[in-house]
Amino acid sequence: MRIGVLGTGMVGSTIATKLAQLGHEVRMGSRTAGNERAVAWVASAGAGASHGTFADAAAHGELVFNCTAGEVSLAALEAAGAENLAGKVLVDVSNPLDLSHGMPPGLFTSSFDSLGEQIQRAFPDARVVKALNTVNREVMVDPSKVPGEHDVFLCGDDEAAKPRVIELLESFGWPAASVIDLGDLTAARGMEAYLLLWIRLSSALGTGHFNVRVVR
């Protein structure tokens, strides 16, 4: 599949690399076409990998990952262009971290909103599915980094978009039974708020290689 990955940071390159390894034609997008990290990524990722502006990457993708930092996600998607996102599944991996007060970060959204919903409102023709934002980037694409059974969450307003994301998650190594559908996109409020607990757990455990298993 042709996939656009917006963002050249650690999350973007981890996801883009995994997708390229799985045989997808991945285009990494950044603010400027000649982004050094995107150029380096293409050189290492090999066949099927390309790079360009946010708009180039979004236009290329049948499906698009938003892996930009939460604080610049709306601007990056604006640059990608509503017309390049329309009708496409947009997997939103971002977190609305507010680092302006130092560590530990808070969120720049209120608890009655989420970045996932802000993106959906700004791009009503995109089919936003929130996913993967609750785990470390290495765990995202290789759940076996954490031993045993543990879960990943997903939500969105477009029911037909979800199976396409679940299929990708399964290709990353997530068993279907470990993907918990939390419902419509307002559930992104919970998925994003969990980051505040994730940060504390990571600090207490001394690692980002952990996750939660929902036990019932």
Added chain:
Amino acid sequence: MRIGVLGTGMVGSTIATKLAQLGHEVRMGSRTAGNERAVAWVASAGAGASHGTFADAAAHGELVFNCTAGEVSLAALEAAGAENLAGKVLVDVSNPLDLSHGMPPGLFTSSFDSLGEQIQRAFPDARVVKALNTVNREVMVDPSKVPGEHDVFLCGDDEAAKPRVIELLESFGWPAASVIDLGDLTAARGMEAYLLLWIRLSSALGTGHFNVRVVR
């Protein structure tokens, strides 16, 4: 031990009942001395159970549980009286739920603060430990309601207060290895924000009898 339980709602009565069953001398506190639910609770809880005002309950307790609804917690503790809380371990089970916009609720705290911290700031001589707010009230006092291994969190600024709370949690049935100390009281931001995810999980799973296991 003499324990004060502030709050006559479902959380308060569940915790007070468990504590009375464990042989503690429990006084349930409410806004008015003749609270019907407190009277009914005393009648059912038997020997060692008593009731009174918030101040009566706090004065009685060597340790105090705040089981009031988050939106009235500060007022309830004000009524309990700083002098009756001074030097005592105050186990804060409350959640800052904001139901003013209907369901699902948000939080009335910002992500840079927590109700646990607000309580500690308002009552600097109390030894606030945040605990148990991340599970359903029945699971709080009987973790076997959820099969298998799953975890409960705790945080606070007073390191000497934590072992006393852990001891109580163990008496409720939580194995010591399932109690995760998240550090100082600012971690209450994460424990309270998790409620937004808890609500979605509860809705998706159709039960409040679930919890998370931290896998690493």
